[in-house]
Structures are given as structure tokens and as C-alpha cells.
Amino acid sequence: MKVKSPLEVYNFLPRTNCKECGYDTCMSFASHILDRSAKVFDCKPLVRDAEKDAKAKEKLEKLIELTSPEIAEVVVGVGSSALKIGGEEVLHRHELTYFNPTAFFYDIWDSLDDKKIDERCDRVVSYKKFYVGKYLTLDGFAVRCTSNDPKRFAEVVKKVAGYGKPMTLIALNPECMKAALEVVADQRPLIYAATEGNWKEFLKLALDYKVPVVLRAKDLNLLKSLAVTFKSAGVKDLVLDPVTEPIGEGLQGTFERVIQLRRKAILDGDKDVAYPIMVTPIAAWMIEGDEVTKSYWETVIASMFIVKYADAMIFHSIDQHVVMPTLTLRFNIYTDPRTPVQVAPGLREINNPTPEDPVFITTNFALTYYTVENDLNSAKIRGWLLVLNTEGIGVEASVAGGKFTASKVKELINETKVGEKVKHRYLVIPGLAARLQGAIEDETGWKVLVGPIDSGRIKGWMEKNWPPKK
């Protein structure tokens, strides 16, 4: 975004502190615009004025332009499953945050038989992985035209569209692409790809069907030329693919191209290349080797570019050793570093515990907390869970760093009055906090039992250790 201080935004606002936007002052609203937690359109007076008055409209448009993200934001798909890609502001996440997680599209190809297509689609739409309090799911499909038959491609694209996820359509043959767009253009698929060879036809398709389009070229002069040409012809929703070469000098070159594209947009403010970037880890399947080699290398390429600037990706493998690490990495890299991942400290009741049930303690680092809570729930263990304020630090680091201490445990026991809720005086501490056993016993007078290092093993631990032998 071009503006750097809230004051620059403030000058465009009505300065009446009307609170219609939900913030107390126009200045506060301005600072939320700046960190992108509020939108210009939330200023209702500004929008109302713009409807009536041409000059006010100009002012509103100017403000929108000044506060729009450095990298264009492109929407793929429609409705609640629609994906926003791009919209980034910075090169390094600590400078602000990254906004729209890399969109993952999973491979379906039209020469596959219908049954297999359904199997793959089912797997993608039903995929779930619990992480930090919620289930991670997969974004969408990349439907490739391997048949080179417009009719078959359209048929498969229509079938896949039935699964309700955003799609990238992949065909360099404009006839095939047109056939597919005839059936699913209203789903706002991303079309892949306009190249040096077919750009005229793809430009027409993008205009006729009003869909976002990927431009593909290894030569960055050509890629930029394509972008400039498409933009001047009226296509704004562009995605740039600088061509993913999977190994050797090719991969090194890909790394350079991706980084240079993003740096050009953000450091030099070159709007002609300020679009989301597409990377295709699926290219790893063209190297020599067995399936494990290829899928590992697909994960490697994906990881490299999740960290460095890819906004959308096409994957072939739907195996867990590819999906799980990349999904987790994406979550980590796109976590907002400005807000610590914490939950409120206190006492949680798990599965309606009785006064006979155990008291556990963990930290308020969201990841630790949700892992423990889910393990207890999943194993149907009844218990009282104390959540210690370690300032969002996990068990091991908070014990080492003095944020998980006996005296803080005592305070928490007193504050939550857990002693009044149970009839025993046993506290189960995490295995990684074992060294605090004696100190907590001395400080609290409770008997301390050292639980397992991983809360996934609490069930087995309980079988041996609970109720405690007197």
C-alpha cells in the first residue's frame, strides 16, 4: 500500500468521529486501514457522499488506490469457497504479515476414467487435518486437459465443478479451454495459461468469459510484456507463472525468477508485475526416479516457494507425506506474527469431569493447548485442564525460559479454585516439565505426577497411573 502513516489516510476521512465504521475515531479507523484490518468501504459517510457527488467519488477512488495492496488481489471461484490470492504487502513476514495463504490446487486430468476422477475429488474435498483448534482443508482442483479433446475436457471440468471447489483449468489449446469455459465460466475458474504461442486467443477468452488468467513465460521480459498487453486490453485479474523447472540449474533459475518478480513489484513498485505468482510443484513428476523421489521433490519445491512468494500452486500428489507438511508449512508462514497464538489462561472442564477426575496442566500456547484438549477429548478422558499463562510459549521453551514456574502454577491453582472442585490433590504435569516436579510439590502442597511427553499418550499413561496408588 502506498500510504505509510495513518495521517495520510485520515486526511481523506470525514473527521467527524461518527463511529459508523465501528471504531471510536477516524484516526483509529485510519490506523486499521493501514494494517488492513478495516476496509475503506467501512467508512459509510465516505461511500454515501461518493454516491451523490462526483468529487467525493474521485476522493474515495483515490483513497482506494492509495490503500490497495502492493500485489494485486485476484479472486478464484465464487461464493464461500472462493479463494483470494496475492494481495501481499511485504517481502518478509515480520515487516507486517503475509495475507492470503498460497492456494493449493490438486491435479485431476481428463484422460483418467470417471471412477478415478471421483476418487481423487472425494479425497480432496473430504481431507481434514486438525491443527491449532480447527481442521485444515484443501482448496481446489487443477483440471488438466490431457485428452486434447474439447468435449471430454468440458465434460470432466463440469463433473469436477460439481464438487464445489475453486478450479484452475489447464489447457494450452484455446479450443479446449473455450469448451470448458462454456460450461463453468460462471464458477470463475483461473485459466492456465496464456503463452507466447496462444496469448491472443487466451486474451479473448479472458475478456469474453471474464475469468482470471495465468500468464506463463520463462523470459521475464516476455512475461511482463504479456502482463502489460493483457492489462491494456482490459484484463486486470492476472497471475504470473515464471515457469517452474524442477531440478538443477532450472530450479535455481526458477528460484531467482520468483524472487525477482516479487522484489520488482514490492521494492521498485513496478505495477506491471505486481500480480500473484503461480508455481507448479507438479513439475517434479517429470524428473527421473520412483514415486517417493518424485513426491519428495514435489514437497521440496512446494516448501521452497511457500516460504518465498508463491500465491498459488498446482500439486499432483494427494498423499499425506506431501499434503501434510505443505499444508502445515503454509499455515505457519501465513500466521500473523503480530498476534501471538495464545488462548485464555484458566481452568477448562473436559468431558464433564467429576471431583474424582485428574487435574492436568498445560500452557496457553494455542498449539499446545488445542493439541492437549483434543487428545483428551478424542480419548474420551474426563478431567480438569489448567491453562497456564506462559505468554504463548510452549512447554519446553517456557520451562527453560522461566515462564512455566512453580509459583505461577500455585497462583493459577488459587485463582481457579480447582482445589474446591476436586476431592484429591494430584496434579499431572507435562513430561517436558518433569524437572519442575519437586518445586511444584513444595510450592503448592499438591502431589505432582509426571505425565507423558506427548499428550497423545495420556490415554496409555492413565491406564497405568490413574487413579494414583495411595
Next chain:
Amino acid sequence: MAKRFTLEDFLALLKKYDVEVLEDVKIDGDLEIEFEGSGVDLTAFATLYTLLNEFGNFLYHTNMALTYLQRLSTMLGIPMPFQVQMPAPPAVPAPAVVPEVKVPEVKLPEKLIEAKFEAPKVEYLGQIEEVVLGATRADGGTRDYVVKLGGEKSLAFYVFDKPQPNLPAIAIDVFDRPPALAKAVKVHYEDVVGSPAEWAKKCVKKFGADMVTIHLISTDPLLENTPASEAVKVVEDVLQAVKCPIIIGGSGNKEKDPEVLEKAAEVSEGERVMLASATLDMDWQRICEAAKKHGHVVLSWTQMDINNQKMLNRYLLKRANMPRDSIVMDPTTAALGYGLDYAFTNMERIRISGLKGDNELNFPISSGTTNAWGAREAWMADSPLEGDTPWGPRELRGPIWEIVTGLTLSLAGVDMFMMMHPLAVAVLKEVFNTLGGKVKGNVADAGKWIFAEV
């Protein structure tokens, strides 16, 4: 134009003469078209529909007319007037072939608009210190080679900014007693657990380690509590068994480690080992004194806090007078999914600060990547949660967890990795060599996947 002439007049005129096509028409001057009343009755146009369509095509080629079309379309609240679905013209009989209702075609460019991409270049004022591990005979040691860490003037693998003098190195972990290891890791070391010297050999000869780290965990008072002087015999064995540079780790016990590392420094005199580690809450001074006396490097270890890292480095430099070429930092590694975001950003900030000229943070970075195996996704047979999609074989999940953890941190600027799984070691080496420009070759057609049945 002296006489006023309305659109309707004009169309009537055309109709009167049965004009269907207008050719070579040019309009000079102003064309005024007026609509009366506030609302425009579309049905009034319906009768003129066919001709209007023709007229549209003709107007399209004149600038003034285009302006008019825009005005008209604004008034009608539609993109272009001829797109409107008209009722069947009641008065005029429908022509045999109804011309297709279409938008006047936007003129598509015939040629690409040429644009030049000028790649940006970023230069930093600072440089990361270069630290040498190991000493050959020429330098008073017995190592076959040395490993150089650091020396960067740009972000990791940004060789298009500045050449990267040293690619990251990999050290494999060796323990002086059987450690708790994930099954997928353990299987690779079962034959050598119990003999650190054999273990070290296997790491170098079979698994391609650049270095080994011998962790003296048996010195932990909560384990065997092996006395320091006895424990360091293992160090001598390892120095005999392998000729690569080595790293010596304690047990992590704050009270005992300084003594253990001091003894280790003594027995490895002249070999330029790295002592792991000095932390803020232990007697770092004692470790530094031992390192200086015997010519070693110290690993400065803090818990994911850039300010603490800076503070400890400052103590090592200013109070312990450690030479600048004898400090490596370990800002702590958290596994993928278990705080990797903190570890990554902390290291990235440290590296950028170093490159920008902060001379208390411009040291090579080390990562304890083996920590990745603490993630349950790496070692558990399957998810403990019913709702999860089954996790698949852990033999495949484990190594990739270590790879992705290491790869991510390599992009933050890590210069050396302490690892365990041989496959993870091999894959990361390939990654570093690739990004460092040491792997030649390419696939023949990078676009093959677009059409290929995989």
C-alpha cells in the same frame, strides 16, 4: 450542420431507402441526439432495432458516435445499447435472418506490447562472519578438511545479488549413550548405538555428513552422571575414527556443561571443534575461556529471542573477549507445525540485521533440525484424532518433516544443520547444491506436465 437532424429522422431516412448496409460513411462536425422526457421508452427503439444495429456498427467507427453510444448506454443503464434483449418487433416484420446481437468487438492487439523487466539488485552494507570449523595438519590439527560457515553478503541463495561463499553444511548427531529416538531414525543407527566412534564413521562414510556432533548426554546428573574427565574419552575416540571437523555437545545441564565442555576443549586441543553450547543462564565465561585457550569455536544458544541472542553475543564478545571468527549462533529450532514460524522469523530477522550491519548479530547460524522429530506428525503411527484423514506411512512422513523444517530455515539463513535421518540429509544436500548452483542440468521440457499423464 445547419439543419437539426435527430436519430429517429436519420433512421427513418435509412429505412425509407431500404438501406441495410452503410459503407464509407464519414461524419464531420457535431452530431446531436436528444431524448425527451426522463425515462426512455425502450419499446420505441424496438421498431428500429434492425437498423439501429446496423447503425451501431457504423457509428462504432467514428469517435463522436462512440461518445454518443457511451452516453446512451449510461442513460439506459446497460453496457451497450445493442445488448438489450428486445421484444420481437411488432411493426417491422422480422427479417429472414436475424443478425446476432453482439457487443461491438473490442479491438484485440495484434502484437504484444513490448516491456522490459529490469531485475532489481539489493546490496547490504554488512557481511556475515566466516567461521572455520576443524583444523588440518597445516594449522596444527589432524582433520582432513575444514568446513567454512557464513561469509554471506546477501540473503541465503540470493546468488543473483552476491555469490555465496559457503553453502550450508550438515552435521549428523552422535550420542554417547542410547538416546530416545523415533523408530524411523533409530533403524539407521541400531548397529552403531553403543559405539560413538563407529556411529561417527557411519555418518561420514555412509550418510555423507560434512561433520559430526558428539553429544555427551551421559554426563547428565539425571542419567549416568558420567564424570567429565571420563566422558571426554569418547571425544578422543571420535576424533580418531573420523577426520571431519566435529562439534561437541553437553547434556544441557547448566551446572555441569561448562565443566564437560572445558574438558572436551582440552582433549581436542588444536582441532578447532565447536563447543555446544554457551547459554545466558550458565557459566558461559568458563566455556569461552576454554575455547580461547585451545583454539575452538563457541555456539551461542538462546531461546528464540533476537534480543537475548544479541545480549549473549555481546557478552561473548565484550566480556569473554571471544574472537569474532569463533562464534556461531543457535537461535533455537522449532519443528514444522510446532513453532517453526517463530524460529523462521527469528532467524530471518537476525540474518537481515547482520547483513544490515549489526555486528552483534552477523554470525553464522546453526539449527538443531533433529528437533523436527519431536513433532508427532513425524513419528506417530497415525493420528490420535478420529476426525483426521489417516496420516499415511510414518516412514515417509518422518524424513520429510525433517527436510521441510531444515529447508525452511535454510531460507532464513541457517549455515549449518544438525540432523539425523540419512534421507533428510541427502535431500537437503541436494537442495543446497541446487540453489547454490552446483547441480547442472535440467528437464528437457518444463511444460511437459501440462499435457502428460502422470
